[in-house]
Amino acid sequence: MKKLFHQENYKVWMIAIIALLIAVIAYPFLPEEIPLHFGTNGEVDRYGGAWTIFLIPAVIIILIISAELFRVIDPKRQSYAKFSRQYYGVHFLISLLFMLLEIYIIAMSMGIEVTNINHLMPILVGILFLVLGNSMPKFKHNYFCGIKTCYTLANEDVWFMTHRFAGKLWFLGGFGMIFTVFLPTKAIWIVFIIIVAILIIVPVLYSYFAYQRINKK
Structure with a gap:
């Protein structure tokens, strides 16, 4: 358990929790289908059920678990301590981008005009x-x-x-x-x-x- 929750990755866990809370709060207000994929013209070309909004928090959690798993099984695991700030910083930013995408999808689903x-x-x-x-x-x-x-x-x-x-x-x-x-x-x-x-x-x-x-x- 300590391998999954520690001082270096707590910011990424915060993003995951916030993304999950956003999905839980927004879910009752979402239509039956929400945007799932966008074409090259920026228009929605595939829809999914409202439940798919929970896929983004799930992806962030999988990202966190993968980050810790790779660090543990890597034969050069001792190297991670030398660049852990950058390692978790990149994971934090990727998770943040996923959360922003989640907010974008929710806004579109609710008819809010977005770019x-x-x-x-x-x-x-x-x-x-x-x-x-x-x-x-x-x-x-x-x-x-x-x-x-x-x-x-x-x-x-x-x-x-x-x-x-x-x-x-x-x-x-x-x-x-x-x-x-x-x-x-x-x-x-x-x-x-x-x-x-x-x-x-x-x-x-x-x-x-x-x-x-x-x-x-």
């Missing part, structure tokens, strides 16, 4: 990447959190170099995501997906070249 999700999500995800970019250089060698390629896992120097490089790239990418809201609606997700692809592929390629460079030395 198009195509303009909201790039901002929220962009903020997430800004935080990740700032935190990644502090991620220590482990098997579950960070950019895990065969090259970063094989060499701690490659891990450090890749995360320092990716941190700068993801920070800039976060700004790029936020600025996509100024594009025409149809172009937002195209540019957004291109940015995400760059942020995923480039650090992987960098880890390969960093590994080769270190091996030559």
Whole structure:
């Protein structure tokens, strides 16, 4: 039990509890069907029963449990103590974004006029990447959190170099995501997906070249 509830993750548990309370309070006022999925145009293209509002608090709780499970079973579990602030900070922000999505869905379900999700999500995800970019250089060698390629896992120097490089790239990418809201609606997700692809592929390629460079030395 102490592994699940401790000083480092209490803020994430607070988000989970608040999200659950919001769902419990809102549930009696929700229509029979609420938005479950949004298309590329920002319009709702799939609905679910009112009970699906409880999926978001459930996801946050699963996220918390997974964070503790990964930390316990990781062969390099001792590394987490060196970047626990960043580790739980990222989980806190992800949980907060889920809760904001929950509030957005409730507002839409109750007929409250809200901004198009195509303009909201790039901002929220962009903020997430800004935080990740700032935190990644502090991620220590482990098997579950960070950019895990065969090259970063094989060499701690490659891990450090890749995360320092990716941190700068993801920070800039976060700004790029936020600025996509100024594009025409149809172009937002195209540019957004291109940015995400760059942020995923480039650090992987960098880890390969960093590994080769270190091996030559």
